[in-house]
Amino acid sequence: MTDFFFGPFVLDAASSRLLRDGVEVRMRPQAFAALRTLVAHPGHFLTHEQLIGEAWGGITVSRHTVNVTIGEVRKCLDDCGSWIVWRPKMGFCLRIPQFDTLVRLGWHFANVRSREGYERALECFGSAASEAPHDHRAFEGLAACYLMKASFGIRPGREMFHAFLAAYERAVMLVGPTPELRCNYAHAIHLYQRQLDESLAEFDRVVADRPQLAIAHVRRTLLLVTMGDLDKALDSATRARAVDPLHPLSATAEVNVRIWRREFEQGVALGERAVQMHPYFMLIRVYYGMALEFAGRLEAALEQYHIGGVMSQGLAWLRGLEGACLAKLGRTGDARSILDDLLDRQQREYIDAYALARLRLALGDVEGAFADIERAVDESVSRLYAIRFDPTADRFRSDPRFARLLERYLTPVGMSASPLPAV
Numbered sequence: 032m033t034d035f036f037f038g039p040f041v042l043d044a045a046s047s048r049l050l051r052d053g054v055e056v057r058m059r060p061q062a063f064a065a066l067r068t069l070v071a072h073p074g075h076f077l078t079h080e081q082l083i084g085e086a087w088g089g090i091t092v093s094r095h096t097v098n099v100t101i102g103e104v105r106k107c108l109d110d111c112g113s114w115i116v117w118r119p120k121m122g123f124c125l126r127i128p129q130f131d132t133l134v135r136l137g138w139h140f141a142n143v144r145s146r147e148g149y150e151r152a153l154e155c156f157g158s159a160a161s162e163a164p165h166d167h168r169a170f171e172g173l174a175a176c177y178l179m180k181a182s183f184g185i186r187p188g189r190e191m192f193h194a195f196l197a198a199y200e201r202a203v204m205l206v207g208p209t210p211e212l213r214c215n216y217a218h219a220i221h222l223y224q225r226q227l228d229e230s231l232a233e234f235d236r237v238v239a240d241r242p243q244l245a246i247a248h249v250r251r252t253l254l255l256v257t258m259g260d261l262d263k264a265l266d267s268a269t270r271a272r273a274v275d276p277l278h279p280l281s282a283t284a285e286v287n288v289r290i291w292r293r294e295f296e297q298g299v300a301l302g303e304r305a306v307q308m309h310p311y312f313m314l315i316r317v318y319y320g321m322a323l324e325f326a327g328r329l330e331a332a333l334e335q336y337h338i339g340g341v342m343s344q345g346l347a348w349l350r351g352l353e354g355a356c357l358a359k360l361g362r363t364g365d366a367r368s369i370l371d372d373l374l375d376r377q378q379r380e381y382i383d384a385y386a387l388a389r390l391r392l393a394l395g396d397v398e399g400a401f402a403d404i405e406r407a408v409d410e411s412v413s414r415l416y417a418i419r420f421d422p423t424a425d426r427f428r429s430d431p432r433f434a435r436l437l438e439r440y441l442t443p444v445g446m447s448a449s450p451l452p453a454v
Contacts, residue, residue, distance in 0.1 A: 079094045085098075195223075347383045359393060384404065384412055
């Protein structure tokens with residue numbers, strides 16, 4: 032038996048449960064059987080006789096009983112009850128509106144995790160919001176997409192935060208402050224406003240309300256890295272894995288923290304297992320590659336960066352890591368070619384300033400790297416969250432300007448910080 036997904040619902044045929052946004056909807060067994068039959072034939076009209084044959088197993092019941100049971104199903108679906116339509120001489124049909132298809136398609140494109148994927152996802156969620164402006168799912172998708180565009184360096188974090196906030200507030204107005212929405216908000220004010228204490232307090236409330244929400248533990252891990260507490264970050268990553276050991280981000284979080292702790296061999300071992308479990312998840316390839324690089328296995332690291340770059344359709348920050356690894360291998364010509372390509376692309380699209388800074392630093396251009404990293408701070412680039420531990424930035428930390436740079440980064444957006452001193 033299989034699960035059926037429709038709108039905000041999941042019909043778990045194996046356990047005879049209907050879930051809405053992860054919360055069980057209580058139904059009589061016969062009402063569930065009727066819904067299961069309709070869901071198995073979406074878009075098709077079923078006569079009373081067909082429903083009796085499938086949902087009642089051929090047991091003789093009256094048409095009135097069928098009608099009453101379908102009415103009960105509609106009530107269980109609440110505001111989605113109108114999706115079950117009746118036509119004389121044709122019977123009952125579950126018609127899932129175009130809105131639902133758009134939302135599901137939006138999440139499909141978002142999970143591609145590429146520049147084109149996010150643009151297409153935003154188109155889908157935007158169309159869904161126009162079609163059904165009173166359904167929170169379109170706005171929740173928009174908010175998540177804006178966050179992910181910033182997280183993957185496709186647009187500046189500071190710019191995306193305002194777009195995120197507008198969509199987030201609309202979703203909250205429609206459905207209330209769910210743990211998932213609050214988790215997104217805590218993540219956004221961490222990475223793009225640097226409101227660290229407020230973010231931690233919100234994550235703690237989310238985890239208390241929904242302890243099984245793995246993404247909350249993962250994002251809390253990143254925040255603790257920014258706050259400089261790698262021990263608590265490791266504990267949070269371990270909790271994420273305990274909550275959902277099969278979630279790809281749970282595996283990624285622990286590899287990530289092991290790298291920041293300079294436990295590279297442990298990161299390699301964890302990364303290798305994670306890649307075996309989630310071979311098509313680009314972030315795991317990235318952090319596995321970083322662990323390999325700093326464990327001294329440069330060729331193997333380069334392979335992972337290359338695979339990740341193909342999977343992400345050439346995201347700039349991954350190309351930057353690939354270029355820096357090439358420079359470390361002595362292939363400076365290839366590394367400079369990647370830098371030239373990124374600078375050329377910068378004339379047509381936004382390029383993550385931290386990606387450029389890492390690559391310039393690897394090529395020995397310290398002044399250019401500092402100029403880029405100052406821009407990255409101004410733009411709230413997400414990967415700066417680990418700037419005080421990131422081994423790719425070690426040469427930054429030996430520069431006397433780094434302490435003031437870190438102070439600027441840790442200052443919440445909107446508050447003043449001292450400018451960098453001249454060398």
